[in-house]
Amino acid sequence: MSRTLEASEIHKYFGGVKAVQGVSLTLETARIIGLIGPNGSGKSTLLNVIAGIEKPTKGTVTVDGRRVDGWPAHRMVELGVAKTHQIPKPFLGMTCRENVAVAMMYGSRREGEPASALEESRRILAMVGLDRRADAPASNLTVQERKRLEFARVLATGAGLVLLDEIFAGLSPDELRDAIALFARVQKEQGFGALVVEHVMRAVMILSDFVVVIEEGRKIAEGSPKEVVEDPAVIEAYLGSEATNVTP
Amino acid sequence: MPEPMVLVTDLAFGVLLGCVFAVIAHGLNLIWGVAKIVNVAHGVFIMLGAYGAYFLNLYLGINPLLSAPVDAAIGLAVGAGFYFGFLHRELRGKESIAQQSEMVTLVATFGLALFISNLALRLWTGNFVGIPWSPGSIRLGFLQLPLGALYVAIASVAIIALTHIFLSRTYLGNAIRAYSQDIPATQLMGIDPTFVAAVGTALGFSVTMAGGALLSVWLPVGINPGMGALYAPISFVIVVLGGPGKMWGSLVGGISLAVIIDVGQAFVGTSLATAIAFLTLIPILLFRPEGILR
Amino acid sequence: MKLPKLRAIGPSLWGIGVFLLVLAGLAPWIPRFPLTILVNLLIFAALAYSLNFITGLTGYVNFGHVVFMAVGAYTLGYTVGTIRLHPLGGVALGGLMALVLALGLGAVTLRFRGVYFAIASLVTPLAGLNIVLVLPALGGGQGILLNIGFDPLSWFYTIWAIIATEVGLTYWITHGRLGYGIRAIKSDEDAAKSLGVNAPRLKLFLFALSGLFAGATGGVYAWTTSGVFPEAAFDLTFSLRMLAMIVIGGMGTLLGPLIGAIAVYLPSRFFLTIFIGTESIIIGLVVIVIALFVPGGIVGTLRKYVPELRRILE
Numbered sequence: 001m002s003r004t005l006e007a008s009e010i011h012k013y014f015g016g017v018k019a020v021q022g023v024s025l026t027l028e029t030a031r032i033i034g035l036i037g038p039n040g041s042g043k044s045t046l047l048n049v050i051a052g053i054e055k056p057t058k059g060t061v062t063v064d065g066r067r068v069d070g071w072p073a074h075r076m077v078e079l080g081v082a083k084t085h086q087i088p089k090p091f092l093g094m095t096c097r098e099n100v101a102v103a104m105m106y107g108s109r110r111e112g113e114p115a116s117a118l119e120e121s122r123r124i125l126a127m128v129g130l131d132r133r134a135d136a137p138a139s140n141l142t143v144q145e146r147k148r149l150e151f152a153r154v155l156a157t158g159a160g161l162v163l164l165d166e167i168f169a170g171l172s173p174d175e176l177r178d179a180i181a182l183f184a185r186v187q188k189e190q191g192f193g194a195l196v197v198e199h200v201m202r203a204v205m206i207l208s209d210f211v212v213v214i215e216e217g218r219k220i221a222e223g224s225p226k227e228v229v230e231d232p233a234v235i236e237a238y239l240g241s242e243a244t245n246v247t248p
Numbered sequence: 249m250p251e252p253m254v255l256v257t258d259l260a261f262g263v264l265l266g267c268v269f270a271v272i273a274h275g276l277n278l279i280w281g282v283a284k285i286v287n288v289a290h291g292v293f294i295m296l297g298a299y300g301a302y303f304l305n306l307y308l309g310i311n312p313l314l315s316a317p318v319d320a321a322i323g324l325a326v327g328a329g330f331y332f333g334f335l336h337r338e339l340r341g342k343e344s345i346a347q348q349s350e351m352v353t354l355v356a357t358f359g360l361a362l363f364i365s366n367l368a369l370r371l372w373t374g375n376f377v378g379i380p381w382s383p384g385s386i387r388l389g390f391l392q393l394p395l396g397a398l399y400v401a402i403a404s405v406a407i408i409a410l411t412h413i414f415l416s417r418t419y420l421g422n423a424i425r426a427y428s429q430d431i432p433a434t435q436l437m438g439i440d441p442t443f444v445a446a447v448g449t450a451l452g453f454s455v456t457m458a459g460g461a462l463l464s465v466w467l468p469v470g471i472n473p474g475m476g477a478l479y480a481p482i483s484f485v486i487v488v489l490g491g492p493g494k495m496w497g498s499l500v501g502g503i504s505l506a507v508i509i510d511v512g513q514a515f516v517g518t519s520l521a522t523a524i525a526f527l528t529l530i531p532i533l534l535f536r537p538e539g540i541l542r
Numbered sequence: 543m544k545l546p547k548l549r550a551i552g553p554s555l556w557g558i559g560v561f562l563l564v565l566a567g568l569a570p571w572i573p574r575f576p577l578t579i580l581v582n583l584l585i586f587a588a589l590a591y592s593l594n595f596i597t598g599l600t601g602y603v604n605f606g607h608v609v610f611m612a613v614g615a616y617t618l619g620y621t622v623g624t625i626r627l628h629p630l631g632g633v634a635l636g637g638l639m640a641l642v643l644a645l646g647l648g649a650v651t652l653r654f655r656g657v658y659f660a661i662a663s664l665v666t667p668l669a670g671l672n673i674v675l676v677l678p679a680l681g682g683g684q685g686i687l688l689n690i691g692f693d694p695l696s697w698f699y700t701i702w703a704i705i706a707t708e709v710g711l712t713y714w715i716t717h718g719r720l721g722y723g724i725r726a727i728k729s730d731e732d733a734a735k736s737l738g739v740n741a742p743r744l745k746l747f748l749f750a751l752s753g754l755f756a757g758a759t760g761g762v763y764a765w766t767t768s769g770v771f772p773e774a775a776f777d778l779t780f781s782l783r784m785l786a787m788i789v790i791g792g793m794g795t796l797l798g799p800l801i802g803a804i805a806v807y808l809p810s811r812f813f814l815t816i817f818i819g820t821e822s823i824i825i826g827l828v829v830i831v832i833a834l835f836v837p838g839g840i841v842g843t844l845r846k847y848v849p850e851l852r853r854i855l856e
Contacts, residue, residue, distance in 0.1 A: 051736065053732075053735075053736065072735065072742075073735045073736045074735045074736075074737075074738050074739055074740045074741065075740075077736065077737060077738030078738055082736065082737070082738075083736055085732075085733065085736065089730045089732065089733035089736075090730075090733070091725065091726050091729035091730055091733065091734075092729055092730075093725065093728075093729050094725060094726075094729065098722065098725075101722060102722045102723065102725075102726045102734070102737055102739065103737040103738065105719045105722055105723070106722075106723055106726075106734075106737055106738035106739045106740075107737060107738040108738070112719055113719070114718065114719055114721075114722060117719075117722075153737055154737075156737075157737055157738055286657040286660065286661065288605075288660070334834070337834070350656045350657060351601050351603060351656070352833055352834065352837065353833075354603045354657065354660055355603065355785070355789055355829065355833040356829070356830050356833035356834050358603075358605070358782065358785065358829065358833075359786070359789075359825075359826050359827070359828070359829025359830035359831075359832075359833055360826065360830055361782075361826070362782060362786065362822055362823075362825060362826030362829060363822075363823055363826025363827050363829075363830060364826070366820075366822035366823045366826060367823050369822075370820065370823065477778055478668075480664070481661075481664050481665050481668055484661045484664060484665070485661075485665060488658075488661065517676060519672040519673070519675040519676045520672065520673070520676055522668070522669075522672045523668075523669040523670075523672035523673050526665040526666075526668050526669040526672075527665070527669045529661070529662060529665050530650055530651070530662060533654050533658055533662060534650065534653070537658070
């Protein structure tokens with residue numbers, strides 16, 4: 001089933017700080033949208049608004065035409081929209097399998113039986129390459145493993161549209177290559193649509209079908225990765241001298 | 249409708265009492281602000297401060313106003329002990345306080361409250377005691393104000409002002425404030441975070457115990473090992489009203505709470521006024537979690 | 543959700559079940575005085591189990607649990623005193639009233655996280671006491687004196703039924719899908735929400751259960767003391783005792799509240815006659831030590847260090 005999430009004219013103010021000012025974007029099944037922008041440009045806030053973690057000050061979010069802005073996060077997950085945390089938040093007292101099982105039982109799959117959820121968790125952990133750590137307590141994982149667990153949990157919710165907050169950050173070039181390949185493979189298998197907020201330009205440029213650039217809470221450019229990289233506004237505002245290094 | 253003169257008197261007493269409430273809550277606020285830890289045993293240290301003043305008066309004959317600095321000095325040592333006993337292992341090496349640590353300290357300090365208050369009960373019995381000290385009163389128009397309460401109010405405001413000056417004007421004070429915002433930042437200032445946190449906590453206890461001494465002036469027959477069970481919740485409400493971590497918030501919260509009780513009782517009686525004063529906590533937490541001060 | 547198959551039910555539940563059945567069978571033959579001590583112990587255990595639903599399972603530290611007990615006690619006092627209801631009816635109504643209060647209170651205070659919830663919970667008994675003091679229907683400062691006689695066997699079976707229900711529910715909740723959601727909330731509430739756990743509803747459900755059973759137990763308590771007295775009904779030390787029990791026994795475990803209740807209540811019975819007040823000093827020390835060094839209490843520690851017991855002490 002094809003799903004469409006539309007965020008239009010999203011504004012989010014914190015007191016006097018205008019974190020997001022009128023950004024619109026569309027997310028669809030099987031498409032990867034990259035969201036880039038400098039530090040503090042409002043990327044994470046926008047993601048939080050879409051995921052139901054924050055309420056928009058103005059603007060609407062619809063999923064398949066149904067208005068969902070202001071819905072709490074857990075209802076968005078039921079609907080099939082789930083987000084990873086920029087800083088992974090594993091349930092430290094549980095094993096990896098149990099972590100994934102929670103998502104399996106409470107996400108849109110609504111798997112009712114802990115036993116079968118735990119069984120199914122193995123498959124998902126294998127998908128992200130954590131199968132060897134399945135029965136390890138999450139507190140024993142390294143930062144990179146925690147990021148994979150974060151991704152596995154989002155997959156386990158059964159979400160058709162996923163929001164990924166910097167899952168490629170802090171990787172060495174080799175790790176990054178592996179992670180990108182893994183992500184591309186899983187995305188192809190599962191066919192979800194993804195909104196990828198990323199600092200790592202290479203990942204965004206390789207993976208994305210479409211890129212949105214924001215700066216100081218405003219959208220300054222959008223288009224295919226190639227178009228965006230060549231956009232003078234983007235080069236001016238964000239890429240600067242790095243522009244030459246962006247294209248893969 | 250009560251007489252206007254009665255109301256003005258209640259208001260004046262409310263403000264005076266509020267200043268003392270402010271200083272006992274201020275100790276809690278400092279610890280809360282610095283270490284992001286709520287000390288459930290706070291009331292017990294107010295009680296110890298009051299007993300300190302009581303014994304100093306009993307054996308040496310000094311009045312509570314002069315006992316306050318002695319209590320404050322003892323409080324520094326007690327606070328340092330508290331930091332290393334209860335907080336250090338939760339805060340050491342951390343960039344911020346975790347949910348799990350929050351629960352650990354809540355439960356541990358609750359155990360501490362049980363321990364100390366019952367130990368005090370065993371040592372000093374449950375009898376109510378007080379300090380016989382009344383330096384007379386002053387007339388302002390139709391207002392007759394006890395001088396003891398007036399001195400204590402001035403001392404309380406002075407203590408709050410002094411801590412404020414310490415925190416905003418001295419290098420160490422600034423380091424404490426930096427610590428409360430962002431633990432790694434203190435290291436950038438070249439100061440050991442452990443030292444900063446320990447000093448901040450010790451300062452909080454010092455103010456709390458001095459506050460206990462000042463409070464004793466309002467309790468001619470009210471010092472008792474169980475008194476913390478009342479003054480701890482009062483302090484919590486004050487800190488939330490004024491805003492955790494805001495230094496003048498203690499004063500605003502303290503005076504608000506005491507005025508609600510003192511003026512409120514003229515309208516609805518002491519019991520309901522007290523209930524209302526405590527329950528103001530809930531709408532504040534719901535609608536202004538940062539406190540009434542901006 | 544399906545009920546677990548009998549074979550799948552763990553040894554802890556079997557153990558408590560057998561213990562309770564033996565007690566129920568023996569009760570008619572226990573002399574009156576020891577029976578009243580047993581009833582008091584079970585009242586504390588029932589309170590500990592009720593607090594365990596919210597504080598043990600979710601980690602929301604509730605210092606004001608005694609309000610629910612007070613509401614149950616006052617409901618029994620009022621209904622038995624004025625409309626001559628049977629005390630059992632008073633117990634049931636007491637539970638119901640406390641459930642309603644828990645729903646109302648929880649809808650607001652469960653929004654507060656961590657220390658803020660704890661603080662809000664600390665002021666509610668103080669506010670409650672001051673409100674009751676001005677209600678003439680509830681006897682104001684005097685309280686309500688009842689004349690409903692001395693009937694330890696009825697007390698016993700009532701409190702027995704309450705504990706049996708609590709234990710069954712605790713097992714059912716912790717061993718199914720709900721248990722995973724609750725552990726997730728206890729570990730990281732935001733993460734739980736972002737994986738679809740309806741944290742507000744789940745917390746309110748547990749808080750309501752916690753109120754229901756504390757209220758019913760409060761009713762039994764008023765029945766055993768044949769009256770309700772404001773200062774005693776809202777006595778914070780009750781809350782603190784219950785909290786000490788689950789901390790010492792092991793928060794969130796099936797056996798913890800029972801073990802904690804026994805560990806806290808029985809010594810205090812014996813110490814009481816030797817030197818008054820000492821038991822609370824010791825309890826305080828034990829709570830400090832457990833909170834700082836032995837998270838998990840007695841049950842959690844046994845589970846950790848004696849692997850053979852891990853499967854038994856679930």
